[in-house]
Amino acid sequence: MQIDFAVIGGSFAGLSAALQLARARRQVLVVDAGQRRNRFVDAAGLTSQGFLSQDGVAPADIVAQARAQLLRYPSVQWLDGTADDARVSADGRLTFRVGDTAIGAGRLILATGVRDILPPLSGLAERWGRSVFHCPYCHGYELDAGDIGIIAATPQAQHHALMLPDWGRTTLFLNGVYTPSDEERAHLARRGTRVEHVPVVRIDGEADVVLADGRVLHMAGLFTQPRTAMSSPVASQLGCAMTEGPMGPFIQVTPMQETSVPNVFACGDAARATGNVALAVGDGVMAGFGAHRSTML
Structure with missing residues (x-):
């Protein structure tokens, strides 16, 4: 042809x-x-x-x-x-x-x-496009200003962590991926982003983050890179x-x-x-x- x-x-x-x-x-x-x-x-x-x-x-x-x-x-x-x-x-x-x-x-x-190649975290891929996203402009509004989690997969998580407070109460799960500098931490604090150092074990429920210390944090939605x-x-x-x-x-x-x-x-x-x-x-x-x-x- x-x-x-x-x-x-x-x-x-x-x-x-x-x-x-x-x-x-x-x-x-x-x-x-x-x-x-x-x-x-x-x-x-x-x-x-x-x-x-x-x-x-x-x-x-x-x-x-x-x-x-x-x-x-x-x-x-x-x-x-x-x-x-x-x-x-x-x-x-x-x-x-x-x-x-x-x-x-x-x-x-x-x-x-x-x-898209997702980070190898249990439960993440099953929720991709449902309650786990990568674009705040595409899906942030629908989370209704609720609790939003960012699962760090690369240092680009810092960008997400500075943007997403406009869409809801934001927690950055570092998950051992990177360590923010003092300047980056100060910027996150000014934006109101909470930083969680305890590693993430898996994602359960709709968007529940299960941490290594046994805590379960319930999120309206999650973002990753x-x-x-x-x-x-x-x-x-x-x-x-x-x-x-x-x-x-x-x-x-x-x-x-x-x-x-x-x-x-x-x-x-x-x-x-x-x-x-x-x-x-x-x-x-x-x-x-x-x-x-x-x-x-």
Whole structure:
């Protein structure tokens, strides 16, 4: 199969990129493996927050509506599956495979996303997206100004500990991960964040923190700092330059979402240090614009 534009990833960023190309009356193929990063929120019955006009709507519903709208454009094709074996030939042609299907693309947009690697604390993974989160702007308000716990996984916990008092009474569980400096402790005290040194044994109930000394602290919700990894090997297979961010590596892009590989663009969480739904949609718009305009050069 040969296509003008291929978008790998059919979540918020990929759908947004494909929509711009469809509206430019270009042939577009979207390949999606159905592993959206915030699918755990759907499983928990929670909703997307802070996205203009869609505040309080389930992410799955937003994506389903966006896909239906995109597929109304006759120049769009959709292929369920996982992209792999991506290559740049000697003459610059871009190819990849989805199962047994070989695909060539004039322009390729990577909206492959990332996966979260959680700290190895008993009970944490089971509550991910339900009562354990990483983004205060996405989920802090719904904790109703209650008791909020931060499970330190990296020194980035300090950032959480300074932000989250705006959303509720905050406790930072250091869990042996790092030791705040005197200056950092003073800053935490000014923000009203309590610091707990006793190690965390496990998470029980909804968001109950069980400590090594036997105490159980009941929290409305918990935050932690996962590491991120690419959800797909395609960027690495193509040789895209990467940047190391505070949570993990991401694809290096220009303001028009161009990668270091000619005719390859990237957007969404795979191409920024941190992100959310609104930022992914905006990145997708720019990637679609960038890919389209590159054909005019």
